[in-house]
Amino acid sequence: KNEVEQSPQNLTAQEGEFITINCSYSVGISALHWLQQHPGGGIVSLFMLSSGKKKHGRLIATINIQEKHSSLHITASHPRDSAVYICAVRSFQGEASGTYKYIFGTGTRLKVLA
Amino acid sequence: KAGVTQTPRYLIKTRGQQVTLSCSPISGHRSVSWYQQTPGQGLQFLFEYFSETQRNKGNFPGRFSGRQFSNSRSEMNVSTLELGDSALYLCASTMGRGSLTLGAQYFGPGTRLLVL
Numbered sequence: 086k087n088e089v090e091q092s093p094q095n096l097t098a099q100e101g102e103f104i105t106i107n108c109s110y111s112v113g114i115s116a117l118h119w120l121q122q123h124p125g126g127g128i129v130s131l132f133m134l135s136s137g138k139k140k141h142g143r144l145i146a147t148i149n150i151q152e153k154h155s156s157l158h159i160t161a162s163h164p165r166d167s168a169v170y171i172c173a174v175r176s177f178q179g180e181a182s183g184t185y186k187y188i189f190g191t192g193t194r195l196k197v198l199a
Numbered sequence: 200k201a202g203v204t205q206t207p208r209y210l211i212k213t214r215g216q217q218v219t220l221s222c223s224p225i226s227g228h229r230s231v232s233w234y235q236q237t238p239g240q241g242l243q244f245l246f247e248y249f250s251e252t253q254r255n256k257g258n259f260p261g262r263f264s265g266r267q268f269s270n271s272r273s274e275m276n277v278s279t280l281e282l283g284d285s286a287l288y289l290c291a292s293t294m295g296r297g298s299l300t301l302g303a304q305y306f307g308p309g310t311r312l313l314v315l
Contacts (some may be wrong), residue, residue: 118301128289128306171242174303185255187301191241 088112091190092171098197104159108172111153112134115185117145119157120171122192128171131157162197169194201225203292204305211313220310222269224292229275230254232304233265236287245288248273249296258299277312285314 089110098104108117121132132139132146134155139146143162148155159166172190204223212218224231232255233245244257248267265275269294278286288311291304 116300120301125308127308128291130302130304133300133302173242175301186255187244189242189244191239 087191088188089172089190090176092194093193094191095194096114096196098162098195100163100197100199102162102197104162104166104195106120106157106170106172106199107176108155108157108190109153110155110172110174110188112174112176112188114153114174114176116175117148117155118173118175118187119155120173122169122171124168131170157170164197165199203290203305205288205290205307205310207310208308210309211315212280214280214282216280218280218312219274219276220288220290220312222247222273222290222292222307223277224273224290225305228294228305229271229293230293230296231267231271232291232293233273233275234289234291235259235292236289236309237283237285238279242289245275247296254296280314282314285312287311 092107117134120128121131123127134146143160145158159188165190169192171192173187175185206221222231230249232247234242236242236315245259246253247255251267262278262280267273287309289306289309292305
C-alpha cells in the first residue's frame, strides 16, 4: 500500500462543476503540498499546508492532520484547469541526515470539458 | 529570467546502455533536485545537490548517480539501463536547500527517456 494515496485517479468534469480531489497519507508529516502538472511536464506548486485551509482564487485546499487527509477543491472549473494534480507530503527523513523526504501520490488526471 | 532547462527533451536508448541527462537551474539557484516520474509509481525523489555536494538521496540503486558543477548545472547518469527506467526525469532548482521546501522549487520540463 502506498504511503500517499490519491483519489480519484481520473476525473472528467463539465465546465463550471465543483471538483474535489482527495489525498490520504499514512506517515507522520510536517507539511503537505498540492502540485499541478500540465501536459509537457512542467510542475508548479499550488499550496503548502500544515494545518487548516488555504484559498487561492478558485482553488481551496484543506487538511485534517488527525485524519491524515487533505482535499483540493476547484470551484467553477474551467478547461484550463485540465492537468494532473499531485499530492506530496514532507516527512522527516531521520535524525542522522537531518533532512526531509517527500513522498508523492500518483496523481489525479483532471479533464474539464467546455 | 530563464527557467530551468533540461536536455535532451527526448531520448531513446536500449537495455544495457547508459545515459546522461543535463539540467541547468535558474540563474542564482544553487540547489538542484532530480525526480523520476512513471505512470505506476508517480513522482519519486532521486537526489538533491547543493553547492556541488549531494545533500539528500532517495531510494534508488547505485546505477543512478549525479553530480553538480561549480556553475550549479547538474547531470544525472543512469548506467546499465533497464526497461523499468523508462520515465520522465524532472529536475527542479531552488535558491536554498530543495529538501526544505518543495514549494520553492522550480521544475524543468523534463527529459522523457524510453528504454527499449
